[in-house]
Amino acid sequence: MIKFLDLQAVNAAYAAEIEEAVLRVARSGWYLRGAETERFEAAYAQYVGTKYAVACGNGLDALRLIFRAYMEMGLLHEGDEVIVPANTYIASILSVTYNGLKPVFVEPDSGTLQIDDALIEQAITPRTRAILLVHLYGRCSYTERVGELCQKYDLLLVEDNAQAHGCAFQWADEASDEAGENNCPLSIVPCQLKKTGSLGHAAGHSFYPGKNLGALGDAGCVTTDDAELAAIVRALGNYGSQQKYVFRYAGYNSRMDELHAAVLLAKLPHLEAENRHRASIAEMYYSGIDNPLVKLPTRMPEACNVNHIFPVFCEERDRLQQHLREWGVETLIHYPIPPHHQECYKEYAELSLPITERIHNTELSLPIGPTITEAETMRVIEAINTFE
Template identity: 45%
Template sequence: MTKIKFLDVGWTYTTLASSLDVAAKRVLESGWYILGAEVKAFEKEFATYTGANHCIGTGNGLDSLELALRAAGIGPGDDVLVPSNTYIATWLAVTRTGANIVPVEPIEATYNMNPANLEQAMTKNTKAIIPVHLYGQPADMDPIMAFAEANSLFVLTDAAQAHGSLYKGRMSGTLGHAAAFSFYPGKNLGAFGDGGAITATDETIAEKIRTIGNYGSSEKYVHDSLGFNSRLDEMQAAFLRIKLEILDDWNWRRRNIADIYLKGLKDTPLVLPVVEEWAQPVWHLFVVRCEGREGLITHLKESGIETGIHYPTPPHKQGAYRHMSHLSLPISEAIHREVVSLPIGPHMTAEQAEYVVNTIKEFY
């Protein structure tokens, strides 16, 4: 039976093994494993790739969000406008600073934050907005930034799923005041362990982030603030430098798979992703919607096709946020009930994508 994996991180290693092995040996032989030449080089290369002025490596994507918020002065008593439809990490970062979450419902067609809902969500204590480029498609940033400028708000984009995506020709990572990235192994630009980064336009913010993430220290054994230990690992940076070189090519492969899905499934009952004319997504995930998704998932599984659900439960219905479970967020709740993620990635062939399409058509 045909077997199509939803995610194949092992394929990533076997495809790049010779280069990765050389990089690992280089790091091990250097004798320098924390904040060394590899991290410095990757930070410079990723900043250049995104067009950002600064890049700071971190331990993971959640830390990237939290450190950027703390560097912007977000803390207890502040309100932060956050998408109601997102992975819980976006919410957790706000909570960890002591600030309050104000959920904002998405545009149903694109799943991203709806700029039209910002005015109603605004409070006298609002200090920041976190738009998420969910599933690899950029949020509509121009109206979000205009609203932020009019209200003196800090904008941190959650670009954890959007490495290489474009908004009106501009790279994700430069669309707000700062951007948080994750290099979790399954991401478009994924490490072989945890890792993250923050890109920023302002030098003051960038230096604050770097200091907070290094025990609150900008000089060895001098600690001027309460900091954290959140630094990109030297080995992971070396691996990421290799993968950054082929990121655009592998994103192109994802786009080819997405095109096959969009064309092949357009006459099915599935609700397909909508891509605005100004967006160039990188298809971290290809998410469709359908009623009674369990039947479709079972049919695909029986045909050897793995799927995912991103995400089955909205943040406000999670136990961690039980105090917000009373909120009525009908768009987000409907999305979470109906979404199914089809397999997509550089490991897939066009023939496999066609098989997925034909298998879905058999179901309907």
């Protein structure tokens, strides 16, 4: 069976480093908020290109701590509207509704699968205070237009970078960069490539085991250049405390275990090579899949897509999945039910979001990851091309 993602093989590739990290923590006698977390935060902030990284319990917490912190700062208030992509994993939306904020769903572009930036402005109302971008499937969803809208309407830009570690936005206008002009709407330095997680005001990252950078359990973090936000997020994840036994906020318990920080530190240096491998597999799919019944998403520049998921689309998705199973190929669906059709969001059930619904009804995710081989990929391609 060609697995969708062979996590055992993914971590076996670094067995010695991971085992050394686990033993180091086990023997240290210090398991939370220690040197490993501090080192990981410094390394990850440097990698993403932000001043701060604040480790927390998981990716959902990272996002909800960001929104809660903005409420504590008086920048968001209950009932404020947050523009969100309609096609995303439910955690993105939960982080908004947990905080009494109102998600305003915007349809995606059916090619890039990311929020359609041409539809955002018409969704903005006097109550809109923020945009939540989700770099879904590992594809950068930031555009210059999104940056301009944030400036024009004075909106906070929050990124959900759960699926896109190592991804970047690429500015098209090279000439102005060469001239030393800053054409990055929300940044302070001239740049051509800027990592997702550093494009807005704050970003939430998940290190769930199956992510491009995965821990051995739940873990997450917030990246930002904003010192005040970072300090409040850190306090909120520690019951609301900045000073021992003094509680400024009614917070949560959301911290990263030292164990996960040590494992992530061991794996971070390998992320770029793993993403390159994913890109080479995606390239094989793009050039090899040739079946009129199976549609592929828009190709993006390599820097802008870390291929967390390789989605294809088929009107007869379930029959395609069965066909691939018979060929020994494991696939998954990301995701079978869109957030607005989930039982927990009955109030949004009547929304008409046909592009989102179509994506969720036809999507199938092919095997992709740092350990899948060329031969296995060829087999997946052959299986797809024989589907009729």
